[in-house]
Amino acid sequence: MGSDCLFCRIVAGEIPATVVRETDTTLAFRDIDPKAPVHVLVIPKEHYADVATLAQGDPALAADVLATSAAAAEDEGLLGDGFRLMFNTGVYGGQEVFHVHAHLLGGAPLGPMLARNLA
Ligand code: AMP
Numbered sequence: 001m002g003s004d005c006l007f008c009r010i011v012a013g014e015i016p017a018t019v020v021r022e023t024d025t026t027l028a029f030r031d032i033d034p035k036a037p038v039h040v041l042v043i044p045k046e047h048y049a050d051v052a053t054l055a056q057g058d059p060a061l062a063a064d065v066l067a068t069s070a071a072a073a074e075d076e077g078l079l080g081d082g083f084r085l086m087f088n089t090g091v092y093g094g095q096e097v098f099h100v101h102a103h104l105l106g107g108a109p110l111g112p113m114l115a116r117n118l119a
């Protein structure tokens with residue numbers, strides 16, 4: 001994917017980001033437009049479009065993303081009061097960047113799971 005993908009470019013160091021955690025396979029950095037006091041994005045360094053593709057293509061790497069998310073949650077002091085971990089996926093999921101990323105949100109009560117009840 002490389003140069004066409006914003007988050008691949010962050011992995012390559014071509015676009016700056018505030019990195020809070022890095023492993024051999026994952027990167028965690030602050031969202032540029034935070035929606036909560038803590039808003040960190042956690043990605044695999046390897047390009048997968050979304051969480052379904054990642055989980056089906058490389059389950060161990062999906063587990064790495066979860067482990068880095070948990071470690072970042074601990075670093076940010078979120079384990080006591082809790083947090084939300086979210087993968088927007090596809091059109092209905094509101095995904096805008098098609099390099100899979102977990103949104104780690106916390107630092108305040110986050111309200112209902114969805115803004116509206118769609119059921
Ligand atoms: P999504 O709608 O789930 O695809 O989320 C994409 C997220 O990426 C949004 O929360 C954006 O604020 C965030 N974002 C976009 N560009 C950057 C960037 N250069 N650095 C950090 N976060 C970004």
Ligand code: ZN
Pocket residue numbers: 001002005006007008009046047048098099
């Ligand atoms: Zn990418």
